Amino acid sequence: MDSDKFHDECGVFGVFCKDPEKDAAPLVYYGLFSLQHRGQESSGIAAAKDKTIEVHKGMGLVGEVFNPEILSKIKGSAAIGHVRYSTHGSSSIENAQPFVSRFKLGSIAVAHNGTLTNADVVRELLEDSGIGFISSSDSEVIVNLIAKNYKKGLERALTDTIQFIKGSYALLVLTGEALVGARDPNGIRPLCLGELRGAGSGRNRSGSWILASESCAIEAAGGRYVRDIEPGEVVIINQDQVLSFSFSEKTRRAVCSFEYVYFARPDSVIDGIDVYDSRIRVGEILARESAVAADLVIGVPDSGIPAAIGYGRATGTLFGMGIVKNKYIGRTFIAPEQSMREKAVSLKHFVIRSEVKGRRVVLIDDSIVRGTTSRHLVSLLREAGAKEVHIRVCSPPVRSPCYFGIDTPHRKDLISNAGSAADLCKALGADTLEFISVKGLLESLEKPNGAGGSRPGFCLGCFTGEYPIPVPGETVNNEGL
Numbered sequence: 311m312d313s314d315k316f317h318d319e320c321g322v323f324g325v326f327c328k329d330p331e332k333d334a335a336p337l338v339y340y341g342l343f344s345l346q347h348r349g350q351e352s353s354g355i356a357a358a359k360d361k362t363i364e365v366h367k368g369m370g371l372v373g374e375v376f377n378p379e380i381l382s383k384i385k386g387s388a389a390i391g392h393v394r395y396s397t398h399g400s401s402s403i404e405n406a407q408p409f410v411s412r413f414k415l416g417s418i419a420v421a422h423n424g425t426l427t428n429a430d431v432v433r434e435l436l437e438d439s440g441i442g443f444i445s446s447s448d449s450e451v452i453v454n455l456i457a458k459n460y461k462k463g464l465e466r467a468l469t470d471t472i473q474f475i476k477g478s479y480a481l482l483v484l485t486g487e488a489l490v491g492a493r494d495p496n497g498i499r500p501l502c503l504g505e506l507r508g509a510g511s512g513r514n515r516s517g518s519w520i521l522a523s524e525s526c527a528i529e530a531a532g533g534r535y536v537r538d539i540e541p542g543e544v545v546i547i548n549q550d551q552v553l554s555f556s557f558s559e560k561t562r563r564a565v566c567s568f569e570y571v572y573f574a575r576p577d578s579v580i581d582g583i584d585v586y587d588s589r590i591r592v593g594e595i596l597a598r599e600s601a602v603a604a605d606l607v608i609g610v611p612d613s614g615i616p617a618a619i620g621y622g623r624a625t626g627t628l629f630g631m632g633i634v635k636n637k638y639i640g641r642t643f644i645a646p647e648q649s650m651r652e653k654a655v656s657l658k659h660f661v662i663r664s665e666v667k668g669r670r671v672v673l674i675d676d677s678i679v680r681g682t683t684s685r686h687l688v689s690l691l692r693e694a695g696a697k698e699v700h701i702r703v704c705s706p707p708v709r710s711p712c713y714f715g716i717d718t719p720h721r722k723d724l725i726s727n728a729g730s731a732a733d734l735c736k737a738l739g740a741d742t743l744e745f746i747s748v749k750g751l752l753e754s755l756e757k758p759n760g761a762g763g764s765r766p767g768f769c770l771g772c773f774t775g776e777y778p779i780p781v782p783g784e785t786v787n788n789e790g791l
């Protein structure tokens with residue numbers, strides 16, 4: 311349905327309850343519900359009890375895969391869960407996560423958000439040593455590598471595995487005794503730590519912990535955000551302690567900047583930056599960089615709206631709803647042909663005629679990928695009587711693919727590669743078209759004054775064509791790593 315957007319890849323959520331009699335699966339269920347925007351194809355939960363791990367997973371949304379009866383059967387005080395959008399491997403039950411490996415020394419389960427850039431090589435090596443695979447997912451490589459190294463002990467098995475794999479990963483590992491979280495040396499995908507509210511505070515902590523892709527999910531499961539997992543950090547949570555160590559001597563933060571623009575939920579905080587606030591700032595910066603005389607500013611729902619509010623505040627332009635999204639059209643609507651995609655856009659958005667009629671409208675969108683949505687929205691606005699339509703975009707032109715866990719069209723299908731900005735504006739039927747600059751986007755991601763901490767670095771690969779990790783045939787910008 312949303313072929314005109316970058317697609318997020320996955321969300322991960324894990325809980326370790328101090329009380330061995332408590333079941334963690336219901337809490338993971340709440341967490342996954344809050345991460346549903348990160349993947350709608352499949353979902354799964356694995357729980358550990360008495361050193362064995364059981365998993366339930368299926369195709370569909372969290373609410374379709376789980377019901378109270380299924381949840382009541384997933385026993386264990388530690389559990390991990392996953393929602394998936396396929397970026398590596400097809401959309402099928404074999405590729406649904408968490409992956410579980412049962413071997414002589416025990417069982418482990420893995421839930422992964424990201425993409426391994428050397429998965430094929432590692433897979434071949436594992437296959438040569440007699441290890442079989444049931445899926446085509448790169449994430450199964452991780453579970454098999456950990457299982458292979460497990461005789462060295464958990465810590466060593468994790469370190470050896472993580473040093474072998476390349477790419478982006480926010481990783482959860484569940485064993486019979488521990489819940490583990492790890493983030494790649496660039497921290498490309500987000501991962502944070504929370505604590506379940508309950509028994510204690512201060513020195514008397516509750517001792518029950520959460521690991522989640524986004525902070526919004528921690529709140530949903532009844533926890534409080536504690537901190538982000540650092541790039542190159544492993545956290546091992548068990549009955550006795552929360553052990554943290556860095557597995558990589560050289561790390562350089564390069565968080566996906568698109569998380570802030572589009573993927574993450576607006577009520578999340580990633581690496582100390584409030585996602586909603588950053589979107590408001592994008593609007594303010596767009597106003598400074600490319601304001602235009604207009605009567606109304608509207609945002610393409612959902613992520614264009616905060617930027618439209620910021621733009622309106624900064625320019626004094628009236629902010630209105632203008633466009634409404636059909637909430638009931640979702641992943642079940644499949645539009646494989648370009649001609650059908652155009653129609654699908656009409657089903658997804660409606661224009662409020664009375665709001666836009668006779669007005670000069672600024673239309674703010676989070677990104678332009680293929681251009682299908684923007685072109686259609688401009689024509690809907692004109693049909694509804696808008697006098698002028700000026701597009702302002704919250705991200706720089708998308709010109710390159712993502713190799714780190716985001717589903718992107720081929721380079722040739724990215725409309726920003728099809729011609730000059732003037733050509734693009736004409737193709738979309740707009741009066742004017744401006745994108746935020748790379749500098750402006752980075753400025754929107756600066757931590758507010760007094761927030762403390764060093765300014766994080768960001769991946770800008772799909773805008774600049776320079777990636778933080780070597781990718782065959784692409785330019786690498788990993789200075790300092």
Ligand code: SF4
Pocket residue numbers: 316498565566567568569711712713714715716769770771772773
């Ligand atoms: S290439 Fe783009 S989408 Fe991919 S991680 Fe980097 S900023 Fe995010």
